[in-house]
Amino acid sequence: MAKGISDKVVILGMGCSRFGERWDCGPEDLMVEAFSEAVSDAGIEKDDIQAAWLGVFFQEQSTGKSGIPLSQALRLKNIPVTRVENLCATGTESLRAAAYAVASGAVDIALAMGVEKLKDTGFGGLPERTKGSVEDLWLPNSTAPGSFAQLASAYAAKHDRAMSDLKRAMAHISVKSHDNAVKNPKAHLRRAISEDDVLNAPMVSYPLGVLDCCGVSDGAACAIVCSPDVAKRLGRSDAVSIKSLQLSASNGYELTNDGWDGAHTMTTRIAAQRAYDEAGLGDPATDIDLLEVHDCFSVTELVLMEDLGVSAEGRAINDVLDGRYDADGDMPCQIDGGLKCFGHPIGASGLRMAYEIYLQLSGRAGERQLTSPSIGLAHNLGGVPNRNVASIAIYGLTSL
């Protein structure tokens, strides 16, 4: 029986570029920026890294296919470098590959890099898809906000809640993330806003206004991982350890079957349960100290609270409005500003979440440091509610 990778891999060092509209940087510059921080944090030499994974989603936007963009940017010594892609779970997927390589004993030290250069399109929002084939024949020419907005209409109908209540909770979520990002010097959007700002913002995809949407940002983040033994050999006595890395991919059920109610993300629930089992967590609602979830849109964050089992079914609106997920609440969510304000360079996002949890667990989160957290959860939802890849990563402090 497989036992998973819990506590078999620790984080030796991490780095994250400043996120935002980085007109000054190409993807290669962003990767160097993140890597320089990570390699110095890890206290190793670049040549100590034995294998690397590169996560990038829109490869046609500047970065390119394959592992070569990473190898070339860092001038790696011809080590194996592989590109991975799994929609918005790409960053976590990159870490998963590096962690599995370490856990298997194939390498001592591995690098997981995620990068995205989105602001080379010349227009706002995510890039348009390149030419497809079969799906173009029938799927709507949808956008990310339009696809996630579906959650709102379905959630309000399912729980018989007025759209105005849901909108207010969604606004609270955005206000909270903006407040948090003010304290994060690497965040893309560092401006406090009010609930009225959110409610009166121009409509993007009903009921999502522009302030219900996350930033479309450039950025890179990376992790250097190794086994606990290697970390010990390098002189570490404690470390942030990977307690779980789980993934769940849609199989077409949500897309084609009315058994899915459209008001939750099915794969998140599946991946979360596997992750809680792998990490040995009892009750997520009490065992987790901080959350970094895939808040691509405010409504996504709201339904995720139920999908992760930290809010009871149908109670997320109340919990959000009660401040449970605020910086001073029971379970701070998006303490770094989240996708909403730190930004969402797709391939980097999962690693950016890991970065924040790593800083928080290590007590190095500066002005936004929480009081001695020991377990953090990062969640990505790649794709759209009816077809996606959910990833869950759980990180904890461990003594070596």
Place this chain on the structure above:
Amino acid sequence: MNDAEFGILACGTYVPRHRLPGQLVADAHAWFQPSLKSVSGLSRSFANWDEDALTMAVEAGRRCLSESGDSVDHLAIASTTLPFADRSNAGIIREALDLGSHIDLSENGGSQRAASSTLSMALRTAGDTRTLLLASDCYDSQPAAADEASTGHAAAGVVLGPGEPIATLKASVTLNQDFVDHYRSAGDAFNYSLEPRWTRDAGYKNQVVAAWSQCLVDADLDRVDRLLVAAPGGLASALAKSLSQENAGAALSRSIGYAGSAQALLVLADALGHANAGETVALLAVGQGIDLMIFDVKRSAPLTPSGEPLIEDNYTRYLATRRLLAIDEGIRAERDNRTSQSAAWRKHEAVTAFKGGKCSQCGTVQYPMSRICVDCGASDSQVLVPLSSRHGKVRSFTEDWLAFTQRPPLVFGNVGFGDGANVMMEFTDVLPGQLEVDTPVELRFRIKDLDERRGFRRYFWKPTPASESRG
């Protein structure tokens, strides 16, 4: 089967819901053409951006077939505005209507009489075959042209064959004359029209009066109960007057406009919906000559329910909807809509006929059909089932102002079709604020995407709120 039983077995119409008030046209052009004030009282239909002569024909065909129920041996489409010059338009319509792949197809164009002459010929020839004759026109007048506020978009159809007809042909006259009151050369966008008074007084009036006398003699009648004139508004009433009868099709023309080659079947289908058994109905259509037919009404036909009209209040939006104004659509509109024809061919039944797969093991319907059932996991257990006539329910939706569409917002969402089936679809003819979860919807055959770079368009089905008038 004797000749008396050959006739019109079913009829149906389709009129786009959008209406352009003449007042909007008159106001827009007052600075340039003050005489257009005369169109202020008119109204005309216009196709949404995702409609063309082909999609409208499909809708008229669906209404005809839901009436007659049976399959047909021959599908004929008459139009002067079909989208493809060299790709079977009738072939696309055939598949959308899920008619057999071995039936005869024909396309007639080139004149406003494209439908009426086909109708006349088919009724005179009779025989044992069943024909679905569709007529559809979607001609976009040049802005400020005299016919802008009176040229409508519509489609209509009849099923012809032996059986229990709604109406049979009593007499007919056909006359061909190369009388050029207007023309449009192949490849040109707009008509070139000559003086209407000349058209009326020197042209059609004399032809019509002579043919009318002949036809009444042949039919052994002094007059008919209903005269329908399929001609542009002013000409139609003048011609009716010259025959000393009212034009019973005038009211329809005043709200919809003159729908070119579709007008004859449109007014005929509408009149048959109002006429009683025993009445006589005459249909007069003009276009480089005339077609005149007198019918005996044998039984009353059901009227096609039509959707609530959507009255346009923005002339610029009308122009942009009809691609008559090149507004800056933004960089998102540069999205490449090239079609992979090999992929389209693999999926033609799923896309054009909107067929999904039904699992023979668990009964779950899924779209598109797949090798492995999404619910029970059975392999190769699915058979194609048509979904296009199913009613659905909105399960979630949004109004998306970011996605490019010719007529924002792009409204799309999950639609349930029963038997477990859920499909994410783009809605059409829906107003912001109109949809709710559980809103009942029905499907329309529409343009999915335009590929203007390559002169191609692809079609698919879109839900629209179900018409309340449907029984």
